[in-house]
Amino acid sequence: MSRAVCPGSFDPLHNGHVEVITRAAGLFDEVVVAVSTNYSKTYRFNTDERLAIARETFASLPAVSVVPMGDGLLAEFCREQNAGVIVKGLRSGRDFEYELPMATMNRQLTGVETVFIPGESRYLHLSSTLLKEVASLGGDIAQFVPQGVMDRLGAGGDT
Numbered sequence: 001m002s003r004a005v006c007p008g009s010f011d012p013l014h015n016g017h018v019e020v021i022t023r024a025a026g027l028f029d030e031v032v033v034a035v036s037t038n039y040s041k042t043y044r045f046n047t048d049e050r051l052a053i054a055r056e057t058f059a060s061l062p063a064v065s066v067v068p069m070g071d072g073l074l075a076e077f078c079r080e081q082n083a084g085v086i087v088k089g090l091r092s093g094r095d096f097e098y099e100l101p102m103a104t105m106n107r108q109l110t111g112v113e114t115v116f117i118p119g120e121s122r123y124l125h126l127s128s129t130l131l132k133e134v135a136s137l138g139g140d141i142a143q144f145v146p147q148g149v150m151d152r153l154g155a156g157g158d159t
Helices: 015-027 047-057 074-080 093-110 128-136 147-153
Strands: 003-008 030-035 064-068 085-090 113-118
Touching (some): 003 015, 003 074, 015 030, 015 085, 015 113, 030 047, 047 064, 074 085, 085 093
Parallel strands (some): 003 030, 030 064
């Protein structure tokens, strides 16, 4: 049985994330969405909210589970989850240049491989940072995020 981990902070989860994770679910028997915390980032949604949004979003995909990653190395998390693969979405060559050293390190640490899935062209401009900025300035991000994100942003839509 093949199990993959799709890690991310998902603040907020957006349709680019959803598309890559849904495609990964078609490639692997199980996909673990690992909701992480990067302490250098400022979060709009706390960990429990990010977990709830992801669980709601992927509820119709039985092969997808959503768990907190906790502290520690992604490679070790994959070992704990019995996952031999990390799935990362790519928007550009810049993403690849950023991700490749980490993929190599993860493979050398624990043997876990990284599979890169290129994003759909209609989502290549999306980033959580950009969406938070647009929403904070009053822009409508509804077309770019799952309903759970909009529900938690409230009527004003500001982050």
